[in-house]
Amino acid sequence: MTQTSWDPRRLTAVAVELPEGVTPPGTRGRILRAALRLFAEYGFHGASIRDIAREVGINSATLYAHYPAKEHVLAELIRLGHEELRRRMVEAAGAAGDDPAEQLAALVRAQVLVHTDYPLLALVANHELHALSPESAAPALALREEARQLLLAVLERGATAGAFDVADVPLTGIAIGSLGMRVANWFGPDQPYTREQVADAFVGFALRLVGSPLPRG
Amino acid sequence: MTQTSWDPRRLTAVAVELPEGVTPPGTRGRILRAALRLFAEYGFHGASIRDIAREVGINSATLYAHYPAKEHVLAELIRLGHEELRRRMVEAAGAAGDDPAEQLAALVRAQVLVHTDYPLLALVANHELHALSPESAAPALALREEARQLLLAVLERGATAGAFDVADVPLTGIAIGSLGMRVANWFGPDQPYTREQVADAFVGFALRLVGSPLPRG
DNA sequence: GTCTATAGATGGATAGAC
DNA sequence: GTCTATCCATCTATAGAC
DSSP, X not given: OOOOOOOSSOOOSSOOOOOTTXXXXXXXXXXXXXXXXXXXXXXXXXXXXXXXHHHHTSOGGGGGGTOSSHHHHXXXXXXXXXXXXHHHHHHHHHHSOSOHHHHHHHHHHHHHHHHHHSHHHHHHHXXXXXXXXXXXXXXXXXXXHHHHHHHHHHHHHHHHTTSOXXXXXXXXXXXXXXXXXXXXXXXXXXXXXXXHHHHHHHHHHHHHHTTOOOTTO | OOOOOOOSSOOOSSOOOOOTTTSOOHHHHHHHXXXXXXXXXXXXXXXXXXXXXXXXXXXXXXXXXXXXXXXXXXXXXXXXXXXXXXXXXXXXHHHSOSOHHHHHHHHHHHHHHHHHHSHHHHHHHHHSGGGSOHHHHHHHHHHHHHHHHHHHHXXXXXXXXXXXXXXXXXXXXXXXXXXXXXXXXXXXXXXXXXXXXXXXXXXXXXXXXXXXXXTTO
């Protein structure tokens, strides 16, 4: 059966990974990974300080030697997630050529692969942002806005150049963004697609959305 | 500025509405609406029994004369949301003709309009399902699966009939479903589109996704 | 940095009067 | 059905020893 049904619970069978290089070393990193898994499965308010500490194997009081408050742990996770998204999309935009279709493909591929590579982080970054104070959420929102502008700029360019047939640029941007964002909710080891297959398919979807003939036949 | 930026907090300026006919009368209905607003904004674990009671204007103990536990309030909301989705999609499928493109358009329009008409309910139904026990979540999941099968059946029919150019039916179904599902996250009074404009646009997106020539031009 | 112990607040839920 | 009062578990966070 080729089902790809929705899971009532959030993903659990997914490796708890954080982007390389940016993960803090030592106990701080272990706290971050434990919190990532628990926040993804139960939500910020559904996972307690004691739950996180138990998962790390330390006392709950020890956690406060690394983070001043529970909210700071969530804030760092959400910031990391958005930084990785922005980083990859900027990189993709820079590596792509001048063709709007090629640029759009690169951006969509980057967005999808961030969600397949770090589904738990994407879940938390997208679903638990409301648990942060406006000040704590601001950095992530700024990064998200940058990524959004990258996509909108490509859509605008392609539309004015005649490469795209787009009736409404902002709405098309929302649609393309929505496609990639939900990948984190269903991508995992229990479904038959590889990360590259999903990326290829979603690039094709995005190109069809903008009315662009497929570049590879 | 025609921005449609993302909101850090979940929607608040949206009328708290439940589908007609199915909403319980009296205090029970008021509890349901209060819980809907609070669960949508703060999440199930982020809103307390006392918060809900305060919003209704009753004592927190009174709530237990109407619901045996906090989880039952959430379970009823999520069930209502999924029932409305299933009801509208079945209705749309029945009213549409035999043409696969027409059927797909009807299903997508129905899905989008459920999310524009009851964005808070859709948010809670999609984001807080993990807070329910498997038994409490089962009815909603069954309804969701029915709605999903309606969409997949149309995609299959259109693909085999040659009306659609679809490389991967399940993945295309996920993509179309993702489009409509996220409408609840951004649709509201602070953006320039009407519900009909969004529905029309997303129907167009879906038809492009399946490689179908637009029926109206 | 890590622990034990605990403060102080808040959580879901119940007892019983009216 | 609604209230007051309360039980008891759990929560975030802190104090202070090692």
